Every structure is written in structure tokens, then in C-alpha cells.
Amino acid sequence: MIPMPDMSKPCIAPSLLSANFACLGDEADKLLQGKADWLHFDVMDGRFVPNLSVGIPVLRSLRKVTMLPIDVHLMIVEPDDLLEDFAKAGADTLTVQVEACTHLHRTLQRVRALGCRAGVSLNPHTPIDVLDYVVEGLDFVLVMTVNPGFGGQSYIDACTPKIAEIRRRFPTLPIQVDGGINAKTIAKPAQAGASIFVSGSGVFSHDDYGVAIETLRRIAGQ
């Protein structure tokens, strides 16, 4: 298994949703050179979210051309039947949306049994109480800071106190944030306690991904 970075220090996870899919291997290489910590791989099914993206064949191809950990964010309904295929295709983490899981506890157990780190994602409106009952099966929580489905949206400020509340109630649980994270916004979730930062347009809108990643990491660490 590919070693995971220390999740207690600021980790930058560029979202490939904003990459050029015609040359995904080159994009992954530039992100490795630019010292990205994870590659964030967004899977959308047109049902849980009103958009489609990429899935298992693309993940399998990507796995062959990068040594970076691949962080798979499943924005799909009924993820259970596909977990094994995503794990075999090369996922290092599997994050499911709590709103899409009827038996979340069992789903997280399956993710770990498949050898992947388990994450659960909460939409902006979803309360954090569910974490009380599954925290022992979790490697991290993902707080969505936009409504999932599209890159390039604006950070929702109401999510900042939610991050702080998770940090207060679960002092050692790594918190990932996803949506609208860029050099202007990253300080808010960082100061509230997040340590893993997904950024799509915030990285890919720059000519030099390494500079963008370094800037995000520096601000997050202040």
C-alpha cells in the first residue's frame, strides 16, 4: 500500500476534476513534482449529484502512472457494491457520503477490510452528530464546504463553525475540507482545525501547480 502523509500536518490534495483529462498522467506527474500530498479523485453518478465524472477504468489507469496516494471521493448513491472494484483499481482512501449510506457503520467496516482508509463526507447541511456513532471506524471526516457536484464554486462560510465543532468534539480526528478552497479561503478551515485541503480550481488555475500548492500549504500552516 502507498504510505499516507501525516494527516496532522497541512496536506494538500489537488482535485483532478479540474485537471486536463486528455493528459491525466502528465497532470499527476506535475502534481507529484509540485509536492502534492494526495490526488483527490471525484466520482459522480448523476444521481447523488447532478453531474457525471470518472470511475473505475480511469482510476485503474491513473494508479499505474503515479506513486501519490489516491483519495477517492464517492459522490454516488448505494456505494457498497462498488467499493471492492474501487479498492482493486487502486484507491488508497474511500470516502462515502453519509447521505448516501443506509448502513454507514457496515460500509466503513468494508472499506477498511478492503485495505483502504475510510472517510465519511458530510454535505454542508448535514449535522455532525452521526460521527458520534461511527468515529472509531473512521480515518478522517470530509466536511463539504460547497454543495457537491461541480468545481469552481464558492466556499460556504457557514461550514467554518462546523469544522471547529468537530475539532472540539473529536480532537484527534483528521478533518478534510473540499469545495472553494484557495489562497483566499484556506485560512478559515485551517484555523478551525482542518488539516487536509482539497483544491481543484485553486491549484489548476495556476500555471505552476507547485507554487499554488506551496502557497496553500504555507497559509494553512500559519
Ligand code: DX5
Ligand atoms: C465538488 C468536488 C470537489 C471539487 C472541488 O463536488 O467534490 O472535489 O473538485 O473543486 P474546487 O476546489 O474548484 O471547489
Ligand code: ZN
Ligand atoms: Zn471531492
